[in-house]
Amino acid sequence: MPKQKGAQKKQQLKSYKLKHINRTIQEGDAVLMRSSEPGKPSYVARVEAIETTDARGSNARVRVRWYYRPEESMGGRRQFHGAKEVFLSDHYDLQSADTIEGKCKVHSFGGYTKLGSVGNDDFFCRFEYNSATGAFNPDRVAVFCKCEMPYNPDDLMVQCEDCSEWFHPSCIGTTIEAAKKLEHFYCEECSPEPQDLDNSISTSKNTDAKVNTKRNLEVSKTRNKHAKRSG
Known part of the structure; x- marks a missing residue:
């Protein structure tokens, strides 16, 4: 009788090379992830962990913490929200690393105001956002x-x-x-x-x-x- 294969053990990775974009990611990086809706802008997320069940270290998945754009929050976009503003949410998810389209930079509010110029991959965050209640911190x-x-x-x-x-x-x-x-x-x-x-x-x-x-x-x-x- 053939032996049953046990569950594959998860291996935590400190970094991972994304061959499809030729970039290396690690914990704490801000990344752009492919939207599930055609025509919508890329999602913004922070990499919390990288894992794989492949002994060769391929087919990695990333545990991410999502940044919400103002229009994705309960209150919607308001007059004082900047075009590149995002909120760090309490919404975590596990996604394939293949859905990462690139790396970006999420600045503090003060750091963003000191930029000499703002690039396409520059964002800023001044609030944390509770996705269940719609509450902000600071309030x-x-x-x-x-x-x-x-x-x-x-x-x-x-x-x-x-x-x-x-x-x-x-x-x-x-x-x-x-x-x-x-x-x-x-x-x-x-x-x-x-x-x-x-x-x-x-x-x-x-x-x-x-x-x-x-x-x-x-x-x-x-x-x-x-x-x-x-x-």
Whole structure:
């Protein structure tokens, strides 16, 4: 009577060479994984472990922790969510390593705002997300402007020279193009007279000190002044 084969033992791997993309992955790497829905963007995940039951170390599977895009969360995408923002979820899964399409980089929020340029494989994460309840951690974040919205690192903002608060051009009645040319700006609370922002055009080379996109706005400046629930 032939002997029955026992269950194959799992072998944990420290790294694994993906021959189909000629890249090596290891625990902690952020990766792009093939979507199960045609036409949808790749899923973003963090590799938690790599295993195989093949003695030769092939046919590996990866245990991943999924990053959710804002539109995949219960609350959906909101105005303050950045185009490259993802949430680190509590959703784990076991997938074939063959579904990995490439490696990517998920930056901290602060690290992302300091990037000189943003590539296709750059993302950022400032929240952890509970996929069962829709709750976020942290559940409160700093807010800016008269609209009291959390900071979207893709949006240009203008800083008041008196109180140092930041404002969206649309919230102060001007355009992005006009805001980029401002020489001075004082918010309604700090300015004794209304300003004609569209005609307050600067010829100074130092204008960028008061107008910023995601490159150098320091969110910590008002973190203790304002807070709002996230999500």
